[in-house]
Amino acid sequence: MSSQVLHVHALKTACSNCSVLELCLPIGLTGGEVERLDTLIAQRVKVKKGAALYRTGDPLRSLYAVRLGFFKTSILSTDGREQITGFQMQGEMLGLDAISTDHYACTAIALEDSEVCPLPFTLLEKLARDLPSLQHNLNKLMSREIVRDHSMLLLMGNMNADERLAAFLLNLSQRLNMRGYSSREFVLRMSREAIGSYLGLRLETICRGIAHLREEELVDMHGRNVTILDLSGLKQKVAGCHRHSEQ
Amino acid sequence: MSSQVLHVHALKTACSNCSVLELCLPIGLTGGEVERLDTLIAQRVKVKKGAALYRTGDPLRSLYAVRLGFFKTSILSTDGREQITGFQMQGEMLGLDAISTDHYACTAIALEDSEVCPLPFTLLEKLARDLPSLQHNLNKLMSREIVRDHSMLLLMGNMNADERLAAFLLNLSQRLNMRGYSSREFVLRMSREAIGSYLGLRLETICRGIAHLREEELVDMHGRNVTILDLSGLKQKVAGCHRHSEQ
DNA sequence: CCGACGCATTGAGCTAAATCAACAAGGGCG
DNA sequence: CGCCCTTGTTGATTTAGCTCAATGCGTCGG
Structure with missing residues (x-):
């Protein structure tokens, strides 16, 4: 993780009073379930404008839910040209592409001062076993990203x-x-x-x-x-x- | 499901003796786990060349693992132009894009006489709760599709x-x-x-x-x-x- | 065997977007 | 305040790929 990433110790995280609760991973979860999800998030993380949350090749530790701010994700071609693969705002998830190889496939840069909720992936997977609706949400999130990418291919191709x-x-x-x-x-x-x-x-x-x-x-x-x-x-x-x- | 899809009653399915076992969903599963996965697949399905396995808007019932043959998946722009989003061969999964909305986002057409293993999605999700490695494989499969799509965006953009x-x-x-x-x-x-x-x-x-x-x-x-x-x-x-x- | 049809190839010209270039407009900082 | 540096705008020219068109090829059915 980049050195410019700061940890927020002061506030205890709580999905339950997050402004994007109904757009984010906890969507449709019961109060008790959300509480259990909360326990995963040790601390929120601030990312300064221009700083990287993670870079291509970094080992996967967490998925990140954007709490506030704005990110871009990009990959590099062999000759070093950048392709931006997405812009992420509040309630959207970062890092799904890393599950495939246990390493982030892209680089995530904050486009303004931002804050994310890290979800340690192994813990998240464990919890998802106990909470079917959490697992289902995660599946949906990934599927939605696939659909979005396909519509981008349509855009690029046609x-x-x-x-x-x-x-x-x-x-x-x-x-x-x-x-x-x-x-x-x-x-x-x-x-x-x-x-x-x-x-x-x-x-x-x-x-x-x-x-x-x-x-x-x-x-x-x-x-x-x-x-x-x-x-x-x-x-x-x-x-x-x-x-x-x-x- | 299209009427041109035929069910194969004769052979009992068995991932364990499938030629693409080590590339498909069961990768890394123990013998016992593969057996439990087998119970999901009531019967394999043949799809004739040119026939649709499913079409955009059909309700999600199953994911499909390609057992043999070759498929294309495509979406339509508002004005009716086709964008092919992928070609799938043996051991590759079809239908991941449907999880997002419970309806297939694309149309899957067989490019040659093909055979698929339908995995009823609700049953698959239930089984995945019992088999962490199955769940993990499913997560990886989705993530891999995301990474693949991103590399297609790089291709199209650069x-x-x-x-x-x-x-x-x-x-x-x-x-x-x-x-x-x-x-x-x-x-x-x-x-x-x-x-x-x-x-x-x-x-x-x-x-x-x-x-x-x-x-x-x-x-x-x-x-x-x-x-x-x-x-x-x-x-x-x-x-x-x-x-x-x-x- | 022949014709027809779908698919593949090749050529000629056109056009949308890239490239190159010059300039304007903010915006942060000394 | 004014300077510099980044970002955005606009113009002129080039070009890669699209469009249109003609032709070739292979296979399937009669």
Whole structure:
């Protein structure tokens, strides 16, 4: 684990009074079950903006639930180019890719000062044996990540730049909305380059895409401040997937 | 489940004498544990070439282990375009994406006459509670799929056509090799168009890529017959990811 | 054996996005 | 406050891969 990661001794963790209880691993668990899950989390961990929570190749110790803040996960190609595989916000899980080999496959970097709940994986697996609904939640979480990745493959394989950008903004909007934030106005936590890496485009293409969406009066953007002007218009843009439809 | 799916009543299933035992879900399980897993599989299921094992939206009943044959899984964009999300061969699992919503997110089509072992999911989850190593295997399987998908995102986001094709052929070669087949000579089960859909390219581009690899004497291909002439050369091609490396 | 159909190949031109380049706009810090 | 450095924007040009089109090949059925 990176040296820039700080432990929070002061507060005793408690899923039960966490703001993202209903989005996170404990979803649907009874009070007693949540308490048992709490016992796994020795202490929350703070990660400073720009610091790594873990890096590719580190041995798997814990899965991490994002308590607050924002992360990116990325992998490196053999020649050192970065592919961002996801952005994670509150209530989302980090480290699922490490279960396969007992080593993290990607690097997780905080995009702002963040806080995570470490779930020691061996303990979590043990507890999950006792709590079927916890196991089921974990299964669902992994499956959801698979579905998400497949939809990213669809995006990369079949959408043009503007459609990808629209899909990206809509996805953020929707996830923020689920967390009680505005779906119309929000602040991006990542650079144009990071968006580009995520969507398989160059940063200049992202800028131009933004210009197009602005011209069409679908969104308004100043730097990282986003205002969605026409939600259904954006959705239409994504729906009409590009490649010359054949009927 | 599709009507073209036939049940095999004759043979009692038995993981213990399955050819892909050591690659499939039972990996690392004790004899007794494998026997208990066997009890889940009421009967193997044959799927004819071109038939669907399940379709997007079908309710999740079972995960399926491919016993023999070859499948493709695909999702549809809103405008009806197909993105192939994977090709599955013996010992690989189908249906993991359905756990998330209790409905299959993709459609699984047999690319040749195939046979699968259905694992009723609720029973599998129950059994996994009793058999920690089964649960662990299931977790690993899901995690591995996530890692695989991330490497596909890297491919789509950062590799040019020839590199994608080389990576695809190497991946097939390696998986066939693990199953005791030649890593140098094999037969493709899918059309150029399907390869293209999988790699985010058009079929013509696949053809041209093949021509390039032939010119470079890395592979020889006649129709769907593949001979890899220079394995390390192919690997080099994938390694040297495209986009103008900046030092 | 022949025709038809699906699949594969190859060519020619077009286009969306990459690349290269110049410049603007914040934002943190001395 | 002004400077520097990072991040974002926009323009000009290039190019990889798409589209359209013609042709080849293999196999299946009659």
